[in-house]
Amino acid sequence: MKFARLGPIGEEIPVLVHGDRHLDLRPLTSDVNGAFLADGPTERVRRALAAGELPELPEAAALRVGAPIARPSAVVCIGMNYAAHAAESGSAPPEIPIMFLKTPNTVVGPYDDVQIPPGSTKTDWEVELGVVIGRRASYLASPEQAAEHIAGYVVANDVSERDFQMAVSGGQWSKGKCAPGFNPTGPWLVTPDEVDATGVRLRSFVNGEPRQDSTTGDMIFAVDHLIWHLSQYLALEPGDLVLTGTPEGVALSGRFPYLADGDVVEVEIDGLGRQRQTFRAAELVR
Template identity: 75%
Template sequence: MRFARLGAVGRETPVLVDGEVNYDLSGVTRDIDGEFFESDGPARAAAALAAGELPVFEADGVRVGAAIARPSAVICVGMNYAAHAAESGSAPPENLVMFLKTPNTVAGPFDTVSIPRGSTKTDWEVELGIVIGERASYLDSPEDSIKHIAGFVVANDLSERDFQMAVSGGQWSKGKCSPGFNPTGPVVVTPDEVDYANLRLRSWVNGEPRQDSSTADLIFDVDYIVWHLSQFLALEPGDLVLTGTPEGVALSGRFPYLGAGDVVEVEIDGLGRQRQEFVQA
């Protein structure tokens, strides 16, 4: 199943996306959030659809919001593709690298993004996002992870590399947490609809191709990531986990960093496509 949130910022309507039709889920849930997934929301939505109880939501001209409501946490995995680690000047990690983004970075997939004040190195990163559906703490094995996954989303883990590397104080999050630095969506797709172990990820800047890889190239795969993180923290329903980006970003030195007027598009097969125009803050 596919779920989205449509409407103005802070007033999004939860919808079920069935082909080209959007069905209003307001009678089933107040939002696409942790409570929805934890309370068997997808099954309730499917039953309401089958019973003809969901009104059509007219989406023409309506803003597409982030596919999930603001999560309690955004947990990110760094350098999780060997080629990206190499272009960053690092060896592939032997242990999973974790960092955090603030939840208020989550934004709509077509929202305009402000380049931070003082930024000279704003960068793009297409990533597969995992939406947690059931609390995960001290899972016994990676095979247990899928029971705790509600779905998958496209994410653009935007970064300011100078803030991340040069003025970070040894941590990365200064360069990861500018407002709007995590466009998410357009839809969250349940695991039964995608082969999450083999999804093609791509990005473009001003129409020119940048990244082109597959989740099959992940160093630490989806199931391992959720299991591993659960050994160190509790993942809550509605939380978002970003799995890392493949090679082809500006940090590589092969491409210029983003400036006002640039347009970034990111796409993952089966999960949809995003587009952001960048402006100066």
């Protein structure tokens, strides 16, 4: 099952993507938010679909595609979770998951333009599997419990400014991760029954040229382990987003140039869809 949100920023309409149809979910919920995801959405939507209670959204194809989840209360990220990416970053594979945060307002639509911050010379792309929480996860007893707390999966681009991340963050990374729009998400939230998170393929492209190409089978820490591990240190709430790391092939490796004004980045994950962003140079407000 695929959920999406269509419409102008701040006015997105929740929909079910059913084949080539977009069915309005407003008879069930005002948004694809934590309350909806915590209330057994798959079965509720399935019943409403069978009963003919979800009308088709007129002119859906003409609407902007927003992030498939409403603004989360938290965006929790895992760094260097692919061994080859750790190596290209000049680091040994971590022995425990490395956690950092992005601010919730980084979450934008999958086709929205992304601004390169003023003064940036090292804005980078990172295709990532995103995990959306459907049930509060706190102090889970084992990784095996994690699946019960996952509402679905999304494509995410963990955009990063490497100078801000490495040189002026004091080792904390988040200054390089939190510029507005630095987390394009979607186009869909896909429920777990349609995704094998242990082996999906991730790819990225810059101006049509391939950059990253790997699978989640190369993760150091699998999704279930990550959700369990994070729950020992913080409470993940319904609607929260967890980014699980990126494979090798980013500009930080030194093999590719960083992003410049007008560059087009595309990222995709099998079964979860494809994004496309144009990067634009931002100017200081004077």
